Amino acid sequence: MKEFNIIEDFFKAKSIQRKDVIIGIGDDAAVTRIPQGQALVTTTDTLISGVHFLADTAPHAIAQKAMAVNLSDLAAMGAEPAWISLSLSLPEVDESWLESFSEGLREHAIYYSVQLIGGDTVQGPLVITITAQGFVPFEQALTRSQAKPGDSVYVTGTLGDAGLGLQIAQKKCVLDVQLNKDYLLNRLNYPTPRLLVGTSIRRIASACIDVSDGLVSDIKHILKASECGATIHVDKLPMSQALKESVSSTQAIDYALSAGDDYELLFTVSEEQKGHLETTLASANVHATYIGQLNGCVGKLELRQADKPYEYNLKGYEHF
Ligand code: ADP
Ligand code: MG
Helix, strand or coil, X not given: CCHHHHHHHHHHCXXXXXXXXXXXXCECCCEECCCXXXXXXXXXXXXXXXXXXXXXXXXXXXXXXXXXXXXXXXXXXXXXXXXXXXXXXXXXXXXXXXXXXXXXXXXXXXXXXXXXEEEEEEECCCEEEEEEEEEEECCCCCCCCCCCCCCEEXXXXXXXXXXXXXXXXXXXXXXXXXXXXXXXXXXXXXXXXXXXXXXXXXXXXXXXXXXXCCXXXXXXXXXXXXXXXXEEEHHHCCCCHHHHHHCCXXXXXXXXXXXXXXXXXXXXXXXXXXXXXXXXXXXXXXXXXXXXXXXXXXXXXXXXXXXXXXXXXXXXXXXX
């Protein structure tokens, strides 16, 4: 099978059609239309076999994760996704692999109304790079830099699940309860981008980031960019039943603090906007948990448990 046929059969034929795409797959470049009054938001993420996913991960999951991690970055900016392009490096042409991968991509494209508008296909180690683009109304993008001392810190969903999921996938941890095992593996392989939360908190949150490397690592980006410090109450960290039932409470807290790959949103809200946040989240039928407060001790993250300092020295995932 030639490069042209791979693109035709697995990507062009399966792509959805959005009205704002003038030229999609098939020409030298894609041509698209940006709505009036909106800014274009662009992000890229690469997934490397053996680094970002285990080599035996189902291709369907790899495709959906590659897309979800990019959409999660758009969510963190308060953007609504529109288009993706896909750069695919494949060791060989394995049609059943491509079938499952492209089906995973197509399902997400339909669900999120995102059109695949182009890409590149090359031979090499298994590497998937997706660039996602979306829109946010002018001057409403959520950033890392506008948080203020006194703001409250919130996080969506639950933390630590993907971290334990990875231990299970790597067979470093064995669980007896099949339901918990399935749930945690699913959280690792099929992260959910919190797009509805991101767009809902556009004019409410003072700062926002997605938790990809772990809470402790990622909150520090906000602290640095916004020149703040934070106190986080580890007893308030949202954790799933599956995580809590599977490991000790100390281990669960450590997963929630340091494990990456959850793709929840962490955001800050001023005192004046808290009421607005509550009504907005309730009307969108989404949930976020209050976990702590910002202060003026620039760059300092203080963890507390039952009003005592919490001893902690793990770090989030770092490549270098
Ligand atoms: P060129 O050599 O001009 O870059 P390619 O042969 O790489 O053209 O690509 C032809 C068309 O197919 C382009 O529109 C490109 O964006 C698209 N394309 C290539 N690979 C992919 C892919 N993996 N997914 C989606 N579109 C792709
Ligand atoms: Mg090319």
